[in-house]
Amino acid sequence: MLSQPMIDAHGAAIALRLVAPALVTLTGDLGAGKTTLAQAICRGLGVTDAVTSPTFALVHEYEGATSRVVHCDLYRLTSSADVASLGLEEMLAEPNTIMLVEWPDRAGTLLPLPTLAIELAHVPDDAALRACREVWAS
8 A cells, every 4th residue: 555655666676676678657547646656667767847737738858867757648549559659669679768658558569568467446444544565577
């Protein structure tokens, strides 16, 4: 279970384990904390710019301490053709990129297997907590 302060610490811990190139997928219902965790991971990667939700821009790029960070939100896209037009495969092919993708199911089979798949969920009876399940690639 993660509370807001724990999300920040958890994002920093995840960032320490990521080595570019890497793909991190974030799934969960609206308001589950995907963007909040993505922001924490970005801070852990040394991003000093304000990290904002890419819901309307779809893709935001940042410079981290040792890698480029690409943060994507595919929520508003309705087809894999829409996703393909973003050029995510090309961005991820760059060796110095860590990509964070919210709503990865919208990409269908366009994305490779993630380095880390994170699923966040609301905790019944406690609006301040989130359940977090992670699967790291072996």
